[in-house]
Amino acid sequence: MSSNKIKILHLIKSLGRGGAEMLLPETLKVHDRQRFDFHFAYFLPWKDDMVPAIQALGSTVICFNASNNLQMFQRVKDISRYVKENKIDVIHSHLPWAGVIARVVGKITGVPIVYTEHNKWERYNKITYWINKITFSWQDAAVAVSDDVQQSIRKNASTTFCSLDLNNVSRQGTIDRSSNHPYLLNILNGVNTSHFLRDEQAGLRIKHELGIPASAPVIGTVSVFRFQKRLDLWMEIAAEILKMTPEAHFIIVGDGPLKKELMEKRKSLGLEERLHMTGLKTDVKPYFSAMDIYMMSSVFEGLPIALLEAMSCSCAIISTKAGGVGEVVVNGSSGLICEVDNYDKLVEFGVQLLNNSDQCSALALGARAKVQADFSINKMAECLEKLYLYLKK
Numbered sequence: 001m002s003s004n005k006i007k008i009l010h011l012i013k014s015l016g017r018g019g020a021e022m023l024l025p026e027t028l029k030v031h032d033r034q035r036f037d038f039h040f041a042y043f044l045p046w047k048d049d050m051v052p053a054i055q056a057l058g059s060t061v062i063c064f065n066a067s068n069n070l071q072m073f074q075r076v077k078d079i080s081r082y083v084k085e086n087k088i089d090v091i092h093s094h095l096p097w098a099g100v101i102a103r104v105v106g107k108i109t110g111v112p113i114v115y116t117e118h119n120k121w122e123r124y125n126k127i128t129y130w131i132n133k134i135t136f137s138w139q140d141a142a143v144a145v146s147d148d149v150q151q152s153i154r155k156n157a158s159t160t161f162c163s164l165d166l167n168n169v170s171r172q173g174t175i176d177r178s179s180n181h182p183y184l185l186n187i188l189n190g191v192n193t194s195h196f197l198r199d200e201q202a203g204l205r206i207k208h209e210l211g212i213p214a215s216a217p218v219i220g221t222v223s224v225f226r227f228q229k230r231l232d233l234w235m236e237i238a239a240e241i242l243k244m245t246p247e248a249h250f251i252i253v254g255d256g257p258l259k260k261e262l263m264e265k266r267k268s269l270g271l272e273e274r275l276h277m278t279g280l281k282t283d284v285k286p287y288f289s290a291m292d293i294y295m296m297s298s299v300f301e302g303l304p305i306a307l308l309e310a311m312s313c314s315c316a317i318i319s320t321k322a323g324g325v326g327e328v329v330v331n332g333s334s335g336l337i338c339e340v341d342n343y344d345k346l347v348e349f350g351v352q353l354l355n356n357s358d359q360c361s362a363l364a365l366g367a368r369a370k371v372q373a374d375f376s377i378n379k380m381a382e383c384l385e386k387l388y389l390y391l392k393k
Helices: 019-030 051-056 069-073 076-085 096-109 126-138 147-156 200-210 231-244 259-268 285-290 305-312 343-354 357-374 377-391
Strands: 006-012 036-042 060-063 090-094 113-117 141-144 183-186 218-222 249-253 275-279 293-296 316-320 336-338
Touching: 006 019, 006 076, 006 096, 006 377, 019 051, 019 090, 019 305, 019 377, 051 060, 069 096, 076 096, 090 096, 090 377, 096 113, 096 126, 113 147, 113 377, 126 147, 141 147, 141 377, 147 183, 200 249, 200 285, 218 231, 218 285, 218 305, 231 249, 231 259, 231 293, 231 343, 249 285, 259 275, 285 305, 293 305, 293 343, 305 316, 305 357, 316 343, 316 357, 336 343, 343 357
Parallel strands: 006 036, 006 090, 036 060, 090 113, 113 141, 141 183, 218 249, 218 293, 249 275, 293 316, 316 336
Antiparallel strands: none
16 A cells, blocks of 8 residues: 555544444545545444445454443543554544544644534533533534534534635645634535435335335335434324325334334334334445435434435435435425424325325435535545645644
């Protein structure tokens, strides 16, 4: 491997199937591998779903074994040693606890730190919020995945930020770096629209496997089973839609800490024959291809990757206007959105689209067009590469 490649270390708490984690191998596919050498480090050994995908792309993955946040901090010396031995040029951290640890490692090693904020600060618990706030100025650049997330950072972080226009940064990095304040910039999450392309035959195979009639309309989602997704309410919405469109089926792809409660919820609503819960899936594209409508009921979000993937696969979108969702979904053009907690409106949207195939098809086409125009993973990767080059000492 060429020694003059710029070495980037991604640091993240886990490599499970969360949105931030799943984005890493997807971005790796389109990065300039002739110029950059990417390393990946994580802490929770039992959350390693993304490891095979990253290794298959030829990148190094290391687990600094830890079972909780305190143990993660105890690995600072090991991480610092790894950074020095491998001559890492930039550390790119994701999510608060890995971000704090990266900032400490940056203090020790002098290596520039980039931190991507995937969520709004108001949703963090008090310890996470304050440890993130206290150390936030210790990094070189903070990346927000949406305007909503950037506004949250500006409101809550106790530091001054500098602006950085990546459109005016050359590949050699020519802008003055005399300020001691971190940069704050938006780099929107992206999706590989060439890969996430609707495959009707794959969708029919999924329907067959799940026992769904080929002609039946399907509403689905791909989600980690956490409170913020409000999948309990998603199920209630599904039950109401089913009363008015009895031919409909529903799919939830995913897993998580609320699995037991959600399985019981499905049973209590009498949805066991109509709501298909598939568990975790490495390849979600066939499931998107089986869905006519992608529904989200979240109370908060950053900029959800699964939403972008569903849009790229030409699913019509109905969703709450949580976080960055409102920056992606143009109401009436690339989907239908309502305010958070207005769940009756999601029922209305679902029934409306299931009874109006022309509108459903138009929104599906609009969803893919929106992602192709504004949320390309190639554009995202190019922006990150410009930032790495600019920060590299």
